[in-house]
Amino acid sequence: xxxxxxxxxxxxxxxxxxxxxxxxxxxxxxxxxxxxxxxxxxxxxxxxxxxxxxxxxxxxxxxxxxxxxxxxxxxxxxxxxxxxxxxxxxxxxxxxxxxxxxxxxxxxxxxxxxxxxxxxxxxxxxx
Ligand SMILES: *[C@@H]1O[C@H](CO)[C@@H](O)[C@H](O)[C@H]1NC(C)=O
Ligand SMILES: *[C@@H]1O[C@H](CO)[C@@H](O)[C@H](O)[C@H]1NC(C)=O
Numbered sequence: 001x002x003x004x005x006x007x008x009x010x011x012x013x014x015x016x017x018x019x020x021x022x023x024x025x026x027x028x029x030x031x032x033x034x035x036x037x038x039x040x041x042x043x044x045x046x047x048x049x050x051x052x053x054x055x056x057x058x059x060x061x062x063x064x065x066x067x068x069x070x071x072x073x074x075x076x077x078x079x080x081x082x083x084x085x086x087x088x089x090x091x092x093x094x095x096x097x098x099x100x101x102x103x104x105x106x107x108x109x110x111x112x113x114x115x116x117x118x119x120x121x122x123x124x125x126x127x
Contacts, residue, residue: 029057029087029117038099046101052113059085059119086122091115
């Protein structure tokens with residue numbers, strides 16, 4: 001009786017963890033692995049692939065009818081007030097990778113990878 005209820009508790013905890021770990025795919029802003037291939041020569045015979053992390057997901061945005069003070073100050077043009085956030089990288093880390101090309105000595109390069117994500121101000125430009 002006792003053992004059965006402990007087992008049931010453990011099972012329901014495990015199920016809760018399993019469900020929780022599936023949830024991030026849809027909601028929120030989370031770390032996401034992707035592979036990059038680094039080529040050193042134009043022919044591409046010397047290359048290596050590394051797994052890095054990005055932040056991917058969903059953050060809240062909203063649009064409200066503007067407050068009357070905003071309406072009046074803008075001559076009734078600014079009639080919608082929008083707020084939005086983007087999935088952003090809150091912590092980055094440098095990783096050193098080695099690229100070995102033929103007989104030459106290995107070359108070390110530094111790449112950036114995401115360590116933590118959060119919904120934050122949108123930065124629209126990529127470059
Ligand atoms: C990245 O590459 C590794 C090894 O080749 C592979 O197992 C993994 O599935 C790849 N990951 C992604 C996100 O493509
Ligand atoms: C809100 O303002 C824009 C111009 O600033 C106007 O074109 C639009 O019709 C307005 N919307 C409403 C619902 O009045």
